[in-house]
Amino acid sequence: MRPYDEALAQLLSDVGSVATAQNATENVSLFDAVGRVLAEDLCSPINVPPKDNSAMDGYALRLQGANAQGQWQVVATRLAGDASELTVNPGEAVRIMTGAEVPDGADTVIMQEDINRDGDVISLNSANGVDDHRVAENIRPVGNDIKEGRVIVSQGTKIDASHLGLIASVGIDQVCVFRRPIVAVISTGDELIEPGSALPAGAIYNSNRYFLLPMLQKLGCEIIDYGTLKDDQALFEKTFKEAADKADFVITTGGVSVGDADYVKPVLEALGNIDFWKVAIKPGKPFACGRLTKDESQQAGYLLGLPGNPVSAIVTFMLLARPAIQQFSGQAVEPLAFLPARVTQDVRKRPGRMDFQRAHYEMGEDGRIHVTPFNSQSSGVLSSIAECNCFMVLDREQGAIDAGAKVKILPFREWL
Ligand SMILES: Nc1nc2c(c(=O)[nH]1)N[C@H]1C(S)=C(S)[C@@H](COP(=O)(O)OP(=O)(O)OC[C@H]3O[C@@H](n4cnc5c(N)ncnc54)[C@H](O)[C@@H]3O)O[C@H]1N2
Numbered sequence: 001m002r003p004y005d006e007a008l009a010q011l012l013s014d015v016g017s018v019a020t021a022q023n024a025t026e027n028v029s030l031f032d033a034v035g036r037v038l039a040e041d042l043c044s045p046i047n048v049p050p051k052d053n054s055a056m057d058g059y060a061l062r063l064q065g066a067n068a069q070g071q072w073q074v075v076a077t078r079l080a081g082d083a084s085e086l087t088v089n090p091g092e093a094v095r096i097m098t099g100a101e102v103p104d105g106a107d108t109v110i111m112q113e114d115i116n117r118d119g120d121v122i123s124l125n126s127a128n129g130v131d132d133h134r135v136a137e138n139i140r141p142v143g144n145d146i147k148e149g150r151v152i153v154s155q156g157t158k159i160d161a162s163h164l165g166l167i168a169s170v171g172i173d174q175v176c177v178f179r180r181p182i183v184a185v186i187s188t189g190d191e192l193i194e195p196g197s198a199l200p201a202g203a204i205y206n207s208n209r210y211f212l213l214p215m216l217q218k219l220g221c222e223i224i225d226y227g228t229l230k231d232d233q234a235l236f237e238k239t240f241k242e243a244a245d246k247a248d249f250v251i252t253t254g255g256v257s258v259g260d261a262d263y264v265k266p267v268l269e270a271l272g273n274i275d276f277w278k279v280a281i282k283p284g285k286p287f288a289c290g291r292l293t294k295d296e297s298q299q300a301g302y303l304l305g306l307p308g309n310p311v312s313a314i315v316t317f318m319l320l321a322r323p324a325i326q327q328f329s330g331q332a333v334e335p336l337a338f339l340p341a342r343v344t345q346d347v348r349k350r351p352g353r354m355d356f357q358r359a360h361y362e363m364g365e366d367g368r369i370h371v372t373p374f375n376s377q378s379s380g381v382l383s384s385i386a387e388c389n390c391f392m393v394l395d396r397e398q399g400a401i402d403a404g405a406k407v408k409i410l411p412f413r414e415w416l
């Protein structure tokens, strides 16, 4: 059994990245870029803002050299969008609106609440006059947000709404992204039927397909859905081969343990190479992965064989498949972001496997995170995922722990 860290490291070194493949990139327009991975550093062709502009509705004037209470003659009005030539001389002011370019000669904008206006003459209304203000206040200087030439979004970033806004703010409407990873999804098991019809004796509804597909979508994958295969070795061979020719990853669920109808591992061995089988995690021990071709130089899908038990399938997807696909898609894989917490009750655990107990965390009145494990840790109880918000992670050699002990947690809801 591989320790989790070793299994993940090997998986990441085996799967590589789409960045090195042929036809790895495409240009897409901004709204199609959300969720895609940027294939090159994006530099700004302009300064943002392009010119000094006002942060307030008020008066642009020259504060430097003004006498105590100040007095200025209002000579013009400046709205946002007006770029006509305008110069402010000492003793003059321009009525200015938020976002309008600051006219030449003005060094400060005074907000209108700080001004007394009498006809076209203005003065400062604060007790200490000029001393209550500073030169350059309320002016947003050119390039304050983004300097021309600066990298605004780096290669490998998964583009979200904030990046889209930033890219639009420098006037770019198309970006170069990596192509989506192609993932074939195959459920296996004679007992599985699809939701929507009555349950025959001996059958269960296929649930794994219904969380895997949306999680893959969220990762930005193109999905080839093979539905469910009956437990038939020849059928597995034929389907895996076909899927491996079309996809970067073939993800299977079920049939990966040691039962009489568990054909995933023998078929992977027959068609290609197993990189490893069995990881020292609970749940999710029987996880198989490897390349679906004997010839290393030949491109073919990489198989990730997830266990059939729904919780084991979702946990191995989150902890192994997800980072592998993320890396392949051109993103940097972030290390797991554990948080410290105190456990609210005694916890049973046998040394041997790293435990990812489903749990619920919340902030206590003492300012610490408190975590309570779900009442069933069976790998068939999918409600433990739906009703929880984190894993309580217990190291491999850890034994039982007492209420109040310090533990690590790993929030997971953002992956769903
Ligand atoms: N003798 C041993 N038996 C088992 C071991 C072991 O080490 N020695 N490991 C156990 C562990 S741990 C797990 S996890 C399971 C994994 O088994 P498989 O990957 O072969 O999965 P199946 O046997 O096909 O199914 C297990 C369970 O999950 C249900 N299932 C399968 N697919 C779906 C699906 N798409 N949707 C909903 N439920 C599904 C299936 O009906 C079974 O109940 O092996 C243990 N056994």
Ligand code: MOO
Pocket: 281, 282, 283, 284, 285, 286, 307, 309, 312, 379
């Ligand atoms: O490892 Mo299995 O995934 O305990 O149920």
